[in-house]
Structures are given as structure tokens and as C-alpha cells.
Amino acid sequence: MAGLSDDGILSPGLAGKAALVTGAAGVIGSEVARVLAAAGARVFLTDTAPGPLDAVLADLPGDGHHAAAIDLGSAGACRDAVEAAVAALGGLDALVAVHALLIRRDIAEVTEAEFDLQMAVNARAQFFLSQAAIPQFQAQGGGRIVLYSSVGGFVGTLAGASAYTMTKSAALGLCRSIARRHGPDGITCNILSPGSVDTPMLRQGLSEDDLARLRGAIPLRRFGTPGEMALATLFLVGRWGGFVNGQVLTVDGGASMGAFG
Amino acid sequence: MTDRGTLIVTGAAAGIGRAIACALAADWPRIALVDLDAARLDDSLAAVRAAGAEVAAFGADLAQADAADSVVDAVRRRFGPIGGLVNNAGILKQVPLSDTDCADFDLTVAVNLRAPHLLIRAVAPDMIAAGMGAIVSVGSSAGKTGGSSSQGVYGMTKAGVICLTKSWARALAPHGIRVNSVSPALIATDMIRGLEQFASAVPLGRLGQPGEVAETVAFLMSDRAGFITGEDIDVNGGFLMD
Numbered sequence: 001m002a003g004l005s006d007d008g009i010l011s012p013g014l015a016g017k018a019a020l021v022t023g024a025a026g027v028i029g030s031e032v033a034r035v036l037a038a039a040g041a042r043v044f045l046t047d048t049a050p051g052p053l054d055a056v057l058a059d060l061p062g063d064g065h066h067a068a069a070i071d072l073g074s075a076g077a078c079r080d081a082v083e084a085a086v087a088a089l090g091g092l093d094a095l096v097a098v099h100a101l102l103i104r105r106d107i108a109e110v111t112e113a114e115f116d117l118q119m120a121v122n123a124r125a126q127f128f129l130s131q132a133a134i135p136q137f138q139a140q141g142g143g144r145i146v147l148y149s150s151v152g153g154f155v156g157t158l159a160g161a162s163a164y165t166m167t168k169s170a171a172l173g174l175c176r177s178i179a180r181r182h183g184p185d186g187i188t189c190n191i192l193s194p195g196s197v198d199t200p201m202l203r204q205g206l207s208e209d210d211l212a213r214l215r216g217a218i219p220l221r222r223f224g225t226p227g228e229m230a231l232a233t234l235f236l237v238g239r240w241g242g243f244v245n246g247q248v249l250t251v252d253g254g255a256s257m258g259a260f261g
Numbered sequence: 262m263t264d265r266g267t268l269i270v271t272g273a274a275a276g277i278g279r280a281i282a283c284a285l286a287a288d289w290p291r292i293a294l295v296d297l298d299a300a301r302l303d304d305s306l307a308a309v310r311a312a313g314a315e316v317a318a319f320g321a322d323l324a325q326a327d328a329a330d331s332v333v334d335a336v337r338r339r340f341g342p343i344g345g346l347v348n349n350a351g352i353l354k355q356v357p358l359s360d361t362d363c364a365d366f367d368l369t370v371a372v373n374l375r376a377p378h379l380l381i382r383a384v385a386p387d388m389i390a391a392g393m394g395a396i397v398s399v400g401s402s403a404g405k406t407g408g409s410s411s412q413g414v415y416g417m418t419k420a421g422v423i424c425l426t427k428s429w430a431r432a433l434a435p436h437g438i439r440v441n442s443v444s445p446a447l448i449a450t451d452m453i454r455g456l457e458q459f460a461s462a463v464p465l466g467r468l469g470q471p472g473e474v475a476e477t478v479a480f481l482m483s484d485r486a487g488f489i490t491g492e493d494i495d496v497n498g499g500f501l502m503d
Contacts, residue, residue, distance in 0.1 A: 179499045183464025188499075195488075219434030224488035231485040240476040243469040245499035254434050254491035257427045 012238030015040035018089035019237065020082065022072060022129065023099025025052035027199040028148075030059075031226035032098055032233050037062050039234055044085035046070045047099065064089070072099060073120045078128035086136055094144040094237045095133040097126045100167075104160040104205040115163045122167035127174055130189070134182055142186025144237050145178060147171045149248070151195045151256045159206060172248065179246030188245040190236050195252020198223040219254035266344020266391060267291045268482075269336055269384065271323065271376070274301040276450035277399065278349040279308060280475035286312030288483055289345060293336040295319045296350070315340075323350055324371045329379035342387040345482055348377035348398035348422070351415075353452055358413040366414050373418035374425065381429050381440070394438040395482045396429065398422050399474075400493060402446035402501045419444070423493050430491030439490040441481045445474045446497035464499030 019036050023029035024045035033043045033056060042064035047053045050069040057067040066088040070081045086092050101121040103114045126147050137143025152161060153168030171191055178189035196202055196214050202223070203211065215223060232251045235241050250256060268285055272278040273294035282294055282305060292314045294302050299320030309316040317339055321332040337343060351373045354365055377398050388394025403412050404419030423442050430440035447459055449468040460468050477496050480486055495501060 176499075176502045179502060180464050183499050184466045186465070188465070219431055220437075220439075220488065220490060221435060228486075228488040231487075232489065235477075235480045235485065240480055242476075243465065243473040243496050243498050244477065244494065245465055245497075246502035247495045247499075249489075249494060250492050251486075251488050253488050254427075254430050257431060257491040 012039045012234055012240065014238055017041045017093040018044070018085070018091050019094040019096060020044045020046070020085040020092060020129075020133070021096045021098060022046050022081070022125070023097075023148075024067070025049065025056055026098065026201075028194070028197060028226045028229050029098040030056040031230040032096055034060060035227070035230035035234050036094075036096070036237065037065060039238065041094070042089050044068070044089055046072070046081050072125035072129070073117070075124065075128040078125050079132045082129060082132035082136065091140060092133060092136045092143065093140065094146070095129060096146045096148075096233060096237065097129055098148045099125070100148065100164070100201075102161060102164045102201050102204065105163075106160050107162045110163050118163045118167050122164065123170035123174075126171055130174065130178055134178070134185075134187065137182070137187045138185045144241075145175075145187065145189040146233055146236050147175050147189070147191050149191045149193045151193050151250060151252045154193065154248070155256050159210065175248075176246045183245055188236075188241065190241070190244055190246065191248040192229065192233050192236065193248050193250045193252070194224060194229050195250070195255045196223050197226060197229060199226065217255060218252070219257070222253065224251060224253060265289060265393070266342045266387065267293060267336060267340040268345035268347070269293045269295060269333070269343060269380070270347045270349060271295040271380065272350030273305050274298075275305070276452065277445065277448060277471045277474050279305040280471035281347055281349055281478050282309045282316075283312050284472065284475035284479040285345075285347070285482060286314035286316075288479070290314055291340045292316045293319055293340060295321050295332055297322055323376035324368055326371075326375070326379070329376055329383050333380065333383035337387070342391060343384040344388060344391060344394050346380060346384050346396045347478060347482070348380060348396070350376065351399065351418075353412065353415045355411040356414075357411050361414055369414045369418055373415065374421040377422060378425055381425075385433060385438070388433070388438045389436045392437050394433070394436075396438070396440045397478050397481045398426050398442045399478075400426070400442045400444040402444050402495065402497055404444060405503055406501060426493065427491045434490055439481075439486065441486070441489060441491065442493045443474060443477050443481065444493050444495045444497070445469065446495070446500045448474055448496070462500060463497065467498065469496060469498055
């Protein structure tokens with residue numbers, strides 16, 4: 001059957017592949033790392049603090065994983081992260097940029113420093129991580145980039161996340177530019193767009209009433225799980241997603257389909 | 262593994278439909294293949310059987326208003342309650358809009374849009390009773406771009422499929438049933454014969470394979486996509502990014 005490999009439909013084809021996962025100490029990032037590792041990939045983890053990162057690393061299935069505490073707030077640090085991953089893993093097949101910073105503040109109260117920090121950590125880092133990874137992918141004949149955005153980046157948010165949301169919209173232009181410019185290099189670039197996932201970031205600054213209202217607006221009537229984000233990421237990184245390029249994969253229980261939920 | 266019930270795949274005689282049935286054989290123990298003429302399903306039956314599923318062929322002319330209910334009844338009698346549905350059957354008549362008459366219009370709408378609706382309506386009670394289910398319908402990039410000037414009605418029906426998906430997703434989500442679509446473009450099948458030159462318009466620089474659409478359908482039909490509903494995944498190599 002054309003397009004189906006001999007090793008069966010359920011194999012993601014990631015055995016021995018090398019992946020860089022940012023934000024890997026977080027609730028979603030760590031689950032992404034675990035799922036990729038369970039699928040046979042060797043994973044390079046980054047996050048800001050070494051302690052939680054080491055705990056995730058110790059827990060990963062399989063061998064050959066590495067971790068480094070890197071603050072991705074500067075372009076240089078993004079290049080360092082990619083170089084360290086390539087050196088440690090002996091190459092790179094996938095970049096999964098999960099990390100993000102949310103400072104919950106109403107539009108009227110966001111300071112310039114808070115705005116710049118979220119822009120740098122979220123949008124600018126996705127750009128410079130990709131910029132650093134692309135030559136490596138070109139040298140290897142292809143690669144996969146998954147940029148984490150957020151449903152809020154497409155429909156807007158109410159709960160004091162305007163600056164964060166703006167950084168998440170920025171992922172779209174980057175994704176599609178890479179998809180067009182580097183598709184011929186065998187590189188796919190897609191966006192994973194989570195809706196409301198039950199994480200500390202979601203709960204930050206929200207009351208139980210707020211959370212119940214959010215949950216009630218989701219057609220499936222529940223929050224997503226980190227595992228569900230990780231498995232959707234695996235789809236895009238694994239061979240299943242080979243012809244998916246420049247797209248937004250929304251994983252939100254139907255919340256962003258529109259009104260009348 | 263939980264028994265997820267019986268899977269129905271329409272338009273399963275060739276191309277993308279056959280690839281979908283094969284890709285899903287690992288997850289679904291009982292698969293009903295539907296196409297216009299059951300005799301045309303022999304090759305697909307053999308391929309799906311080789312992949313490990315119990316499988317049977319059902320002939321149905323989905324242009325007929327009563328075909329959906331009849332074929333779902335027949336499948337249910339043979340294999341038990343329906344837990345999965347892939348609406349893949351579709352027709353593309355390359356006719357300039359100015360020459361599209363009432364019969365062409367009605368036929369395309371009946372097969373591409375009305376039949377998926379009626380099939381979802383027919384299988385929904387089984388899924389509601391089970392408290393779970395997964396449905397994927399095959400749309401098309403033409404549903405977003407209008408396709409070529411000879412694909413106007415086809416594109417219109419595919420836009421309808423994408424919308425129908427969201428409406429049913431909303432209706433069935435409270436029952437734990439997920440409804441999604443995939444929108445392929447420039448996949449190497451008989452349907453696009455003659456369009457090979459458009460491969461250069463695909464950022465990945467090639468046509469897609471039926472198996473690549475099938476793998477996306479398999480993902481959406483699986484529990485791996487447990488929080489995804491009302492979503493459309495484009496499988497087009499970047500041909501259309503929307």
C-alpha cells in the first residue's frame with residue numbers, strides 16, 4: 001500500500017531519531033518528551049531550571065537522552081540550545097518548541113518589560129530556534145518543526161493574556177514562512193494549538209468559577225490532558241504527519257469552532 | 262483493548278478509501294467496506310483481510326436518499342453496533358460551472374454532502390448508546406479555495422462537509438463522540454489524473470500518497486486524538502495553508 005511502510009501503521013517511525021524539546025520541565029513539555037522517547041526517539045530537553053529538568057530526564061524511557069538548563073530569552077541562547085542538542089544527539093530530526101511564558105495581566109496594566117519578556121521568550125525564541133535548526137535539517141535532508149501556539153492566538157483571550165496571546169499569533173507567520181521556504185528541503189513546519197489544558201499555567205490567576213466557565217464552553221465538557229497534546233505532537237513529528245505542512249492542528253475539544261457551544 | 266464496535270468506510274474500492282481501510286485494520290476488528298458496486302471491493306477486501314481485520318463488502322448507491330439507512334442496517338445486522346465511520350465516498354465531475362445542469366448539481370450534492378449527513382445520522386444512535394465513537398469525513402482543499410473553475414460544485418459540497426463536521430461535532434460531543442474532517446489536496450489518485458504538473462505548487466515539491474491521507478484519518482479515528490473534535494486537518498504538503 002502506497003505510503004504505508006512495512007513496519008505497520010502504528011509505528012511512528014521515530015526509532016533512533018533525535019528531537020529537541022523546549023519547555024521540557026513543564027507539564028506539557030515533559031509529556032511530549034516522554035511520548036517521543038517512548039516512540040523510540042532520543043530527546044534533548046531544555047528548560048530554565050536544572051532541578052525539574054533532571055527529574056524529567058531521569059524518568060524518560062529508553063537511552064541516549066540529554067538535558068540542559070537554558071534560558072531561551074536571547075537569540076544566542078537559542079543557537080546554543082540547538083548546537084548542544086546536535087552535539088549531544090549526533091544530529092537533529094525534530095524541533096518541538098513547547099516552552100512559553102505567561103504573565104497574566106490586564107491589557108491596561110501590561111508593562112513594557114513584561115511585554116518584551118513574553119515576546120522574547122515565546123515568539124523570538126521560536127524564530128531563532130528554527131533559524132538554528134534549519135541548516136542542520138537541510139544537511140540531513142529534512143526535518144520536522146512543531147511550534148506550540150494556543151487557541152487564544154487565533155480567537156483571542158479574555159483572562160489577562162493579551163501579550164501572551166499576541167506572541168502565540170506570531171507563531172503562525174513563522175510557521176507558514178518556514179513551510180513555504182523550506183518545504184523543498186524536506187522540512188515540514190506545523191503548529192500545535194492547544195485549547196484549555198489542565199496545567200498550572202491555565203490555572204494561574206483564575207478562580208474555580210472561572211475554570212468551571214471555561215470548562216463549560218468546551219463541547220467535550222472537560223479540559224484536555226498533557227498526554228493528548230503530546231500524542232497530537234507525535235502525529236506531526238512521526239511519519240503519519242509527513243504530508244502535513246504549514247498547518248495548525250487545534251486540540252481543544254471543539255472549543256474554537258465558534259459560538260453556540 | 263476495548264471493543265470500539267464496527268467501522269464503516271465508504272468509497273473503499275480504491276485510492277484513499279482503500280488506504281484508509283487498511284490503515285484502520287489494526288485498530289478496528291470489524292470493518293464494513295462500502296462502495297457503489299460490492300463486486301469492485303474484492304481487492305480492498307483482500308488487502309484489509311491481510312491487515313488482520315474481519316471485513317465484508319456492502320454495495321450502496323449513496324446518491325439514493327434511502328441508501329445510508331439501508332447500508333447501516335445491513336452492516337449492523339452483520340457485524341453489530343457501529344462505533345466508527347469514515348465518510349470517504351465522493352464524486353468529482355469536471356464540468357465548467359456554465360455547463361453544470363441540475364442533474365450534475367443534485368448528484369454531486371447527494372453523494373458528497375447529503376450521504377455523509379445521512380450516514381452520521383444513521384450511526385449516531387449506536388455511538389450514543391455506547392457513549393463513544395469516532396467519525397471522520399473527507400473534505401478537500403477545494404472546499405476552501407473553490408478548486409478549479411470546473412470543480413465549483415465539488416468544492417461547494419466539500420465546504421459543506423467541513424461545516425457539517427463542525428455541526429455534528431457540536432451535537433455529538435456531549436456523548437463523547439468526536440467528529441472531524443481531513444482536507445487532502447494533490448494526492449496521487451485517479452481523481453487527479455492530469456494534474457501532476459501541480460506538484461511544483463506544493464511546498465514539499467511532490468504529490469501526496471493515499472497512505473498519507475489514511476494515516477491522518479487513522480490518527481483522528483484513534484484515542485490518540487481524544488481531545489480533537491470539530492477540527493479539519495489539511496493534508497496537502499503546504500499547498501494551502503489556511
